[in-house]
Amino acid sequence: MNLDSFPDLILENEAVLLRPLLESDFDNLLDFSINEPDTWYYSLVRANGKENLEKYIQIALAAKERKAEFPFIVFDKKSGKYAGSTRFYDINFAHKTLQLGYTWYGEAFRGTGLNKHCKLLLLQFAFETLEVERVEFRADNDNKRSIAAMKSIGCKEEGVLRNHMPTYNSDVRRDTIILSILRAEWFENVKQRLVDSIKELN
Template sequence: MPTSQFPQDVILEDEMVLLRALQATDVNNLLDISLHEPETWEYSLVRANGKENLENYIQIALKNKEDQTEFPFIVLDKKSGKYAGSTRFYDINMGFKTLQLGYTWYGKDFRGTGLNKHCKYLLLQFAFETLGMERVEFRADNNNQRSIAAMKSIGCKVEGVMRSHMPTLGSDVRRDSIILSILKYEWFDEVKENLKSRL
């Protein structure tokens, strides 16, 4: 299916979380995290700390959605009724049946609660079972141990590290990027059931 056929009104949900398309008005829903939890963007290449940066972050995401290379979501924690953060599909290539899953961040109240596993289950299920993807890729700063541990815990396999891959924000230091992935057969053979059993 060509990129232009990527669904534009995706809603993914279970009993714990709801993911819907990010909108410009979501600045208000994410502002509290943006203003009070600057550590959230320690490893991010596009910061969303402070209202201006958050507005810029959302505008970039929406422009890329319009260009059909990304699909950004806002994440609602159904138990508290509060917005928890954001995540997205990016580098979407419908022809190759590949995409990346990332730009994931949550406020501190939602970390370690199981919310991330619920989100990843819904997103991976959608990628492999609705979109028919063959590969979902994940990347992180090789120093971001929390993020790497989270990816491994859902069943991602480490493929390697791209050395001096890109600059880090606001410094002369370049980051090494770790590459992880889940393949379609891995999702159906083991990852899906393992992840489901831990929800």
Template sequence: MPTIDPNLILEDDHVLLRPLQQSDVENLLYISETQPDTWHYSLVRAAGRANLEHYIGLALAARAQGTEFPFVVIDKTSGKYAGSTRFYDINFAFKTLQLGYTWYAEEFRGTKLNKRCKFLLLQYAFETLGMERVEFRADAQNARSIAAMKSIGCTVDGILRSNMPTAEGGRRDSIVLSILKEEWFNGAKANLQKKL
């Protein structure tokens, strides 16, 4: 059964993803303190130092359990820490995982940074880990995230109605999207590569 190298680094000429560390609180604090809307659709908010410390602590605990693998994202062109993303709900027996918990500083949203990250992550998931399915989820109201997922080649699977709470205390519908291994090799990879 495959495993994820604890020191895994994914990179191209423009972006580097390395394992998230507790010390990354300092690297990501500028986003946390000045761009609190970043986590508007997230159940776990990371605005402010204490919340960011808690957010990273939860991610590292999940990595220690083998269910998640969080990354910090660095824009190599500017040298800036751009945000974070991760593999989660990793199930090697079923050959599935989810890709998400993705957030970036405002200056990197709408750029090619996300597509570059997703290309590296999907390539690793399908071509190194041998996954059969990579799933994505978002709040069904989060139009920006849904558009980003569709732009990298995801297919909409459906809506999970009232499937999780919101930070405000209500419930949200979640949209589920995915890319299958055969889709990756039969066009999704090439199509995404053209957009880089």
């Protein structure tokens, strides 16, 4: 099983729809890029400003063409608006692993439960359709909001790669925290906890 079998993959439930990112989605994301540039403060690949957004989408689509990544655009059904983007990346089907990240949402969509809906769909697809054994998450160790969001969906912290890589356009290097969910954990308790937490939002 691999993503070649799902070129037009759409994941959705009553709250959110995730579909493949397209070049034309530039128009759907431009407002965030211009008006909410701090969204990418901790990101290594930024989409703040028109030129950076164009590059962001081009890089994502090129990685999809190489079969290294699968980027999505996120549509919030409640508001009827596009909310942000996320993707599978570092996909290794031989090892049955992938990473889930490059996730960002506009300010109005943070803290609404949208992220949990997205993660439920993405993790369910990864573990139950693609049958991977491990989904990994990474973040700048200073990005406390992102780390808290990952832990809230059931990710376990594995450790920190110290002085791991340079930050965006800077000589300062960042520490990178690594978290993960394993296949057994998903079926044992993570999925049900995530489903229950979503129910509590309604």
